[in-house]
Amino acid sequence: MLTDPISDYLTRLRNASKAGHRVVDIPGSNLKRQITKILFDQGYILSYKFEEDKVQGNIKIALKYDKFTKEPIIKKLQRVSKPGLRKYSNSNDLPRVLNGLGIAIVSTSHGVMTSKQAQQEKVGGEVLCYVY
Template sequence: MGNIDIVSDMLIRIKNANMIKSSTVIIIKNCLTLSITKLLKDEGFIESFEECGPVYLTENSFVNKHISLTLKYKGIKQNPYITNLKRISKPGLRVYVNCRNIPKVLGGIGTAVCASSKGILTDRMAKSINIGGEILFYIW
């Protein structure tokens, strides 16, 4: 697959699935995406997830290990539970903060997802244990 930003790929797939109101989305599995998926499930942003084996995308292309996310929708109109995702730290420009400088997303309505020495944490978790890290993305 070459050098891809696995987190950006995951976020774009979720965004695209939300736009077409798809109930499931397939993402590439590695330790980081699995940790982020578990956090999204624990925080109530997704309904559920399942780790799966190979899936064929096209005749010549397949993903060896993947995670199938079941997205969460609310109301009769099936509005997506995830309104938006915004990538903050990128491979070309990493964004690190200490615990006092972790930003509030939309005045506390949204969540900042951080990679720290204690694993993948939300902004609230990081502040509660007094630890900073790399701000991966915002979700609301």
């Protein structure tokens, strides 16, 4: 039994990109699906596909690499809020990652979104992770 499914999700993405894999399979959940959509919209992954095989299904993610250097686009995935220590921020104190070059994914009462979207909607929430 996993105690932190979001950390497992980020670790699977991190390990697959470091190993140079093109596609990674991850057990699905609604929160992971929303995070995957954000990563796709922000340009960190090439594509994704939700498979409804089991109860929750699977998420197939095609990772994105630089055309010339073959380096992964995702340089770092960092879990912020953990089960042992939750991190919450209001709309005024949401973090900026790499001075605006990266994104912070936030779980709010209006759904999962980037910190920039949360600031525009003036909602705070739990800071899940940093991506850059």
